[in-house]
Each structure stands twice: as structure tokens, then as C-alpha cells.
Amino acid sequence: MTDQTSAPSLMGKQPQVPGQPGPVPVQPGRVNFFTRIALSPRLHEIFERMPLMRRVTRREGEALFDVVSGFVQSQVLLAVVEFRVLHILAGASWPLPALAERTGLPETRLAVLMQAAAALKLVKFRRGLWQLAPRGAAFITVPGLEAMVRHHPVLYRDLADPVAFLKGDTEPELAGFWPYVFGPLAQEDAGLAERYSQLMADSQRVVADDTLRMVDLRNAKRVMDVGGGTGAFLRSVAKQYPELPLTLFDLPHVLAVAERFSPKLDFAPGSFRDDPIPTGADVITLVRVLYDHPDSVVEPLLAKVHAALPPGGRLIISEAMAGGAKPDRACDVYFAFYTMAMSSGRTRSPEEIKQMLEKAGFSKVSKPRALRPFITSVIEAERG
Ligand SMILES: CC(C)=CCC/C(C)=C/CC/C(C)=C/C=C/C(C)=C/C=C/C=C(C)/C=C/C=C(C)/C=C/C=C(C)/C=C/CC(C)(C)O
Numbered sequence: 283m284t285d286q287t288s289a290p291s292l293m294g295k296q297p298q299v300p301g302q303p304g305p306v307p308v309q310p311g312r313v314n315f316f317t318r319i320a321l322s323p324r325l326h327e328i329f330e331r332m333p334l335m336r337r338v339t340r341r342e343g344e345a346l347f348d349v350v351s352g353f354v355q356s357q358v359l360l361a362v363v364e365f366r367v368l369h370i371l372a373g374a375s376w377p378l379p380a381l382a383e384r385t386g387l388p389e390t391r392l393a394v395l396m397q398a399a400a401a402l403k404l405v406k407f408r409r410g411l412w413q414l415a416p417r418g419a420a421f422i423t424v425p426g427l428e429a430m431v432r433h434h435p436v437l438y439r440d441l442a443d444p445v446a447f448l449k450g451d452t453e454p455e456l457a458g459f460w461p462y463v464f465g466p467l468a469q470e471d472a473g474l475a476e477r478y479s480q481l482m483a484d485s486q487r488v489v490a491d492d493t494l495r496m497v498d499l500r501n502a503k504r505v506m507d508v509g510g511g512t513g514a515f516l517r518s519v520a521k522q523y524p525e526l527p528l529t530l531f532d533l534p535h536v537l538a539v540a541e542r543f544s545p546k547l548d549f550a551p552g553s554f555r556d557d558p559i560p561t562g563a564d565v566i567t568l569v570r571v572l573y574d575h576p577d578s579v580v581e582p583l584l585a586k587v588h589a590a591l592p593p594g595g596r597l598i599i600s601e602a603m604a605g606g607a608k609p610d611r612a613c614d615v616y617f618a619f620y621t622m623a624m625s626s627g628r629t630r631s632p633e634e635i636k637q638m639l640e641k642a643g644f645s646k647v648s649k650p651r652a653l654r655p656f657i658t659s660v661i662e663a664e665r666g
């Protein structure tokens with residue numbers, strides 16, 4: 283695979299150490315040289331007195347403080363979103379008293395929030411007025427991002443006791459937030475599929491943009507998006523390839539709320555757990571599907587996709603992927619814990635996905651360099 287890390291295999295049931303081919307014994311005293319330095323408070327003091335080293339320790343200190351305070355930063359952002367501060371400032375610049383009246387917050391407390399938001403570079407204070415900063419403007423412009431932030435309290439409640447969470451002693455709320463995974467619940471509540479689909483569809487735009495910049499569909503004869511929700515990804519495909527026939531495969535109650543946005547779009551209702559994947563497409567896409575499911579669902583799904591493709595047909599997988607030997611802040615922290623809280627799936631590294639693909643019979647597995655790994659990564663494979 284191109285652009286490939288030597289990521290660990292987690293294919294067996296036994297978790298392994300990133301970058302290591304297999305389980306290794308504990309090695310007493312094996313601590314990296316720089317780590318040993320960092321372990322010595324006396325050396326911290328000495329470094330503080332050396333101008334060059336002082337810069338390194340201060341930078342490390344700042345980075346560490348960022349990790350320590352990450353939750354508070356997120357909650358400041360959530361408050362900014364809930365009080366619609368960025369939207370208010372998008373229309374005009376406001377003095378604090380007027381903003382306090384508009385948001386209904388006491389001036390003294392709003393001042394603290396605004397100062398925090400300014401430290402996060404979401405807003406800025408100029409000539410007595412609070413203004414929107416470019417980062418705040420970008421934030422409200424990214425499709426689905428505000429809705430994502432507004433649903434984070436569910437995730438944070440699940441992570442409130444990380445010890446109990448990791449021991450598996452809690453019942454994460456997030457597992458119920460996406461009840462489509464459990465099928466019947468979503469079918470009982472028609473509005474539920476629609477709400478979930480809207481959040482997914484909103485956030486899909488950025489994922490689709492990045493995916494389509496990493497793959498070439500010019501030679502495709504028909505693209506089928508499996509687990510395609512209400513068709514947001516195919517909508518982006520249709521914009522770029524207006525002549526390309528498309529098939530949307532998802533659960534019947536999800537397709538019931540999907541809009542037929544193109545005469546070239548076919549609906550294929552079904553469950554990839556229980557039904558075969560229909561044939562007829564030479565390109566099948568799985569966008570943000572695999573990480574929702576355990577290996578016991580993913581392995582048969584890949585085999586069904588393989589069976590549905592013609593020889594030479596292509597599978598495109600797009601989702602946030604774990605970093606493996608090169609741990610990634612977005613994927614190995616946020617998405618890994620997010621999917622663990624969902625209790626049904628997990629993030630996988632490109633290497634793990636490659637191994638699963640090869641087991642299902644795929645060849646020529648490749649991975650274009652991800653444009654924004656925190657949005658998505660892509661793996662392509664071919665049916666030989
Ligand atoms: C030129 C100079 C010096 C200055 C210019 C200043 C200026 C104009 C700056 C603005 C620049 C600009 C245009 C910035 C644009 C920034 C963008 C596009 C930022 C995008 C950020 C996207 C983010 C943060 C995305 C976050 C995504 C999240 C949190 C996704 C979560 C997804 C989940 C939980 C999915 C779950 C799926 C499931 C359920 C697991 O299946």
C-alpha cells in the first residue's frame with residue numbers, strides 16, 4: 283500500500299503494541315534517553331536556566347497544558363455555540379453590554395466567556411467591540427460542525443468516569459444515540475432516522491469533498507454507496523460526475539426519508555447484515571460505515587461487497603482511520619473513544635483494513651495521502 287505506516291495488526295483477538303509485529307515481553311529499564319531526561323525534576327530546573335532548552339521545556343509545558351485543559355476548551359466552545367455568539371457577531375460587531383442583553387447572560391460572566399473565546403481565536407476585541415475572528419467564521423461555515431459540537435455532551439457524559447468507562451462498567455449513552463445500529467429502535471421511531479440522518483448528512487459534505495479529491499471516478503460505470511444514509515455522498519458524486527448512474531443501499535427506514543435527487547439514482551433497500559449486496563456497480567463505496575461495526579460484521583460485509591463486484595471492480599473505503607505506529611490526535615483520541623462509546627465498532631488503522639480486505643479476496647490495496655485525516659482517510663482496493 284502506498285503512504286502506508288507499519289501499523290500494528292489487531293486482526294487477532296489479542297491487542298498488540300503499535301509498531302510491533304507481535305506481543306513482546308516487558309523490558310525493565312528500557313526508557314528512551316529524552317524520556318529519562320524528562321523524568322528528572324532536577325534536569326527540568328537546569329533546562330530552565332539554559333535559553334535554548336528553556337524554549338523546549340516551555341513548549342512541552344504548553345502542549346501538556348493543552349492536553350490537561352482540553353475539556354474546558356471544548357466546553358467554552360459549546361457555550362459559544364449554545365449562546366449563538368458567533369452567529370450574532372457574523373451580522374455585526376457588538377459592545378459587551380448589548381451582547382449581554384442579546385444573549386441573556388450577566389455582563390461579568392459573558393466577559394469571561396468572550397475572553398476565553400478570544401484566547402481560542404474564535405472572536406476578537408477591537409475598539410470597544412466584540413468581532414468575529416476568521417477561526418470563528420470558519421467554524422460556523424463548516425457543514426454539520428455546530429450540530430456535532432451540540433451532540434458532544436452525550437459523549438462527554440459517557441467519558442465522565444474514564445476509568446469505569448474503560449473497564450466496561452458503564453452503559454454509554456452514545457450507544458443509544460445512534461440506535462440505527464440496533465435497527466428495531468429506529469424503525470419504531472420514524473423521526474429518529476430523520477434526525478440522525480440529518481446530522482450525518484450535514485457532516486457528510488466535508489467528508490465527501492475530501493474523498494472525491496482523493497479518488498478518480500472518471501472510468502466508473504455505476505457507483506453504489508453501501509450504508510449511504512440519505513445519499514449525501516452520492517449527491518456530491520452526482521455534482522462532479524453528472525452522467526454517472528448511482529445506487530444508494532441502506533436500511534429501508536433510512537431510504538424512506540431519502541430524497542431522489544437525480545433520475546440516475548436507484549434505491550436499493552436492504553441490510554448488509556442479512557441480505558446480499560446487489561450486483562451491477564463496478565465501484566462500491568463504504569463511507570463512515572466500517573468503524574461503526576465489530577470485525578464480526580465487517581468481515582462478512584467485505585466478503586459480500588467482493589461478491590457483488592465484477593472482476594476489476596473497485597471498493598472505496600472512506601472514514602477516519604487510526605494512526606497505528608504513528609498515533610494521530612484526531613483519530614486515536616477522538617474517534618477511537620467515540621466509537622468505543624458507541625459500543626458497537628472501533629476505528630481501525632489502514633494496515634488492519636488492508637489485511638481484512640486481502641482476507642476478503644481484494645488485491646491492489648492502495649491509500650492516497652489523506653488531505654485532512656481528522657475528516658477522513660481513503661483506502662481503495664480491487665476485486666482481482
Ligand atoms: C492568510 C492568513 C495569514 C490569514 C487568513 C485568515 C483567514 C481568512 C482564515 C480562515 C481560513 C479558513 C478558510 C479556514 C477554514 C477552516 C476549515 C475548513 C476548518 C474545518 C474544520 C473541520 C473540523 C474541525 C471537523 C470536525 C469534525 C468532527 C468533529 C467530526 C465528527 C464526526 C463524527 C463524530 C462521526 C461519527 C460517525 C459515526 C457515528 C461514528 O459513524
Ligand SMILES: C[S@@+](CC[C@H](N)C(=O)[O-])C[C@H]1O[C@@H](n2cnc3c(N)ncnc32)[C@H](O)[C@@H]1O
Nearest residue numbers: 482486509510511532533536553554555569570
Ligand atoms: C455512520 S452512518 C454513515 C452514513 C453515510 N455513509 C455518511 O457518511 O454520512 C452509517 C450508515 O450505515 C447504515 N447501516 C447501518 N447498518 C446497516 C445495515 N445493516 N445495512 C445497511 N445499512 C446499514 C446506517 O443506516 C447509516 O446510514
